[in-house]
Amino acid sequence: MxxxxxxxxxxxxxxxxxxxxxxxxxxxxxxxxxxxxxxxxxxxxxxxxxxxxxxxxxxxxxxxxxxxxxxxxxxxxxxxxxxxxxxxxxxxxxxxxxxxxxxxxxxxxxxxxxxxxxxxxxxxxxxxxxxxxxxxxxxxxxxxxxxxxxxxxxxxxxxxxxTRDNLMSLARMTPLERLASFLLDMHARRRRQGYSGDEVVLPMSRTDIADYLGLTVETVSRSFTRLRQDGLIATDDPHRVALKDRKRLASLAEMRE
The missing domain is CATH 2.60.120.10 (Jelly Rolls)
Incomplete structure (x- = not known):
């Protein structure tokens, strides 16, 4: 080879x-x-x-x-x-x-x-x-x-x-809904790797997330802050996010389905 x-x-x-x-x-x-x-x-x-x-x-x-x-x-x-x-x-x-x-x-x-x-x-x-x-x-x-x-x-x-689902989501979801959907997707991928618990590991930067979700970095930061203030997540480390209320996150991500 x-x-x-x-x-x-x-x-x-x-x-x-x-x-x-x-x-x-x-x-x-x-x-x-x-x-x-x-x-x-x-x-x-x-x-x-x-x-x-x-x-x-x-x-x-x-x-x-x-x-x-x-x-x-x-x-x-x-x-x-x-x-x-x-x-x-x-x-x-x-x-x-x-x-x-x-x-x-x-x-x-x-x-x-x-x-x-x-x-x-x-x-x-x-x-x-x-x-x-x-x-x-x-x-x-x-x-x-x-x-x-x-x-x-x-x-x-x-x-x-x-890819089709993501394009539809970007067209229909608010910034908060996009971020909630992204966090749930990353959580699902981590569980498929064999990890348990409600922690999400985000190796990518906030700029990467913004460029993926079609948002500005400032909007992504505000959305993280909003989810944290609402008690849905905890973020002591920018690369690790604890999902405190997955049910509410799922409801938010599916709000416009």
Missing amino acids: SLRVLRHNGHPVAPANRGDADPLAGPAQGDCVGCQVRHLAVCAALPLDQARALETLAGDIPLKAGEVLAREGDSRREVFTVTAGALRRIRLLADGRRLVAGFLMPGDFIGFSGATHYRHSIEAIVDSELCAFSMQDMRTLCSRYPELERELLERACVELDA
Whole structure:
């Protein structure tokens, strides 16, 4: 496998290939058998013995906070699963404004698309790790394992539905409702990762959240303050939010449904 990924400094990086590892050394941290997000990843569609076929083709890519995985306009040559950290999809408009199209968390797949080039830039919010495959290797595996192809198609459909729902929400919701919906979504994603409790971890900045929700940073800050004053959340740390009343948050997020 040959993978080349552009970092923020423009230099290509070749990730470590797991197929080169000593098979007698036991499962490394990045191996499928020890992967902490396997239950969330597309490879969960395969039994563990078949997932070994993925492992021999995989490469691990570490990214420091702020480093770029792919730039808008780059050719698509690889597919990725986020195994640790968090990334954002962004697009810069002609007038210099930045749009955040979404956030990628552990277990999320950056994969197939009808486009031959990236429509967004993808960059790490915090130190992150990804499992990478060449596009051709993934196509070969899909041909060999139909269940993997079905999983990819299902995920593509779910992502499309989520994008449509988000666009409708941005058009119909007030700033407070948008933030409530966002916090509940982040909470649901954290629970899928296996965490319990009512705490939401927000690795992204308030500016990221504003650019994602289509609001100004000032409006996002005021909305956080309002939710806190109303007793719906607690925010001692800007990157950790305790949901104090999820029922009221859900009612607020669904106010215009």
